[in-house]
Amino acid sequence: MTIGLDDVVAAETALSHVDGEAGRLIIAGHDLEELAGRVSFEDVTAMLWEGLVPHAASDPKALLSEARQRAYRYLAPLSPRLAGLTPVEGMRLLLASLPDADEDHPSLAVGAAGIAAAMAVRGAQGLAPVAPDSLLGHAEDTLRMMRDAPVSGDEAKGLDTYLVTVIDHGLNASTFTARVVASTQAGILSSVVAGLCALKGPLHGGAPGPVLDMLDDIGTVDNAEAWLDDAIARGERLMGFGHRIYKVRDPRADVLKTAVGRLKGKSNRIAFAEAVEATALKVLERRKPGRRLDTNVEFYTAVLLDALGVPRDGFTPLFAAGRAAGWVAHAIEQTRTGRIIRPQSRYVGAWPAQAA
Ligand SMILES: CC(=O)SCCNC(=O)CCNC(=O)[C@H](O)C(C)(C)COP(=O)(O)OP(=O)(O)OC[C@H]1O[C@@H](n2cnc3c(N)ncnc32)[C@H](O)[C@@H]1OP(=O)(O)O
Numbered sequence: 001m002t003i004g005l006d007d008v009v010a011a012e013t014a015l016s017h018v019d020g021e022a023g024r025l026i027i028a029g030h031d032l033e034e035l036a037g038r039v040s041f042e043d044v045t046a047m048l049w050e051g052l053v054p055h056a057a058s059d060p061k062a063l064l065s066e067a068r069q070r071a072y073r074y075l076a077p078l079s080p081r082l083a084g085l086t087p088v089e090g091m092r093l094l095l096a097s098l099p100d101a102d103e104d105h106p107s108l109a110v111g112a113a114g115i116a117a118a119m120a121v122r123g124a125q126g127l128a129p130v131a132p133d134s135l136l137g138h139a140e141d142t143l144r145m146m147r148d149a150p151v152s153g154d155e156a157k158g159l160d161t162y163l164v165t166v167i168d169h170g171l172n173a174s175t176f177t178a179r180v181v182a183s184t185q186a187g188i189l190s191s192v193v194a195g196l197c198a199l200k201g202p203l204h205g206g207a208p209g210p211v212l213d214m215l216d217d218i219g220t221v222d223n224a225e226a227w228l229d230d231a232i233a234r235g236e237r238l239m240g241f242g243h244r245i246y247k248v249r250d251p252r253a254d255v256l257k258t259a260v261g262r263l264k265g266k267s268n269r270i271a272f273a274e275a276v277e278a279t280a281l282k283v284l285e286r287r288k289p290g291r292r293l294d295t296n297v298e299f300y301t302a303v304l305l306d307a308l309g310v311p312r313d314g315f316t317p318l319f320a321a322g323r324a325a326g327w328v329a330h331a332i333e334q335t336r337t338g339r340i341i342r343p344q345s346r347y348v349g350a351w352p353a354q355a356a
């Protein structure tokens with residue numbers, strides 16, 4: 001039996017496919033590279049939701065815009081409760097407060113994820129929420145609400161590229177969590193909250209903040225090798241490297257690196273990050289031979305979101321804002337298969353003493 005379910009197929013999905021040997025990600029029948037930076041987050045959401053959410057394709061931009069307005073009405077009154085919470089805790093509180101009585105759970109969940117990400121980041125800084133703008137796209141509006149200042153065209157494109165890049169990824173830990181909850185017929189909103197909860201630690205969706213901490217701590221290219229070597233010697237994992245499925249470079253790393261390059265002078269970290277990445281790969285190969293550890297999506301997520309001015313504790317909320325569309329699709333797909341997910345455990349505890 002595999003602990004960690006490495007080779008277990010726990011669901012069939014038409015939503016996305018991760019080829020870990022080829023370094024290929026297919027989303028709704030398209031290679032990631034055909035979508036990210038080319039097709040908007042709203043349109044890719046509609047592609048994922050085709051056949052699952054009625055009317056999602058007719059005007060996805062209007063659908064999510066209206067959902068943000070609706071979500072803001074539910075969530076804005078909760079802003080005083082965000083004081084003292086980290087953004088992930090705040091987002092968890094906000095999404096958990098959405099009413100099951102709302103008439104459209106799929107769009108509400110995704111609209112609310114954008115609102116909640118922005119509100120939770122601001123709330124952690126003691127700042128009041130900013131209302132959505134119905135004329136803007138989802139990525140641009142989410143970033144504008146987070147910073148309370150206009151977003152340039154290339155910044156909007158940068159975040160849109162990011163949200164599409166992380167929208168779905170097979171049966172990763174948070175999506176599996178969402179599907180388990182959906183399989184009990186708990187509903188879409190509960191599935192999305194469950195998915196978010198799976199992101200709170202550093203191993204899944206939470207690595208980009210620590211990646212930036214690592215880059216800051218390394219400080220100079222000359223220091224990289226010794227720093228990384230010491231970290232491995234202490235038994236630590238290098239954040240932004242390694243993956244359960246990808247045994248080669250995660251294709252999303254290059255998509256996001258390219259997106260940073262398009263930000264025209266907005267990142268002063270890219271050259272340094274590239275140098276650290278190259279050194280990390282060398283150190284991993286030497287220290288962990290044969291493990292096939294390569295760069296994952298989280299490494300350049302850190303550089304891109306930092307270049308967009310997002311505070312590092314806002315990185316995980318933005319991952320959730322993108323992934324929410326995938327969680328919704330998986331929750332509906334799972335519900336349609338109609339079976340509860342219930343694997344086995346192997347008992348290794350004590351047995352009751354035999355009666356004499
Ligand atoms: C959107 C996302 O969630 S992408 C993933 C983001 N997470 C990170 O970047 C965190 C760092 N990476 C990791 O912790 C892991 O690579 C994971 C969690 C992503 C995958 O973990 P697993 O598939 O369970 O790998 P597993 O634990 O089996 O590791 C195999 C070996 O590689 C090592 N290893 C795995 N990742 C790393 C890493 N980032 N740095 C150093 N060593 C690593 C392990 O220590 C282990 O070594 P050992 O054989 O000497 O014990």
Ligand SMILES: O=C([O-])CC(=O)C(=O)O
Nearest residue numbers: 169171172173244245297
């Ligand atoms: O697939 C995984 O295990 C983690 C990941 O990269 C993702 O969820 O985007």
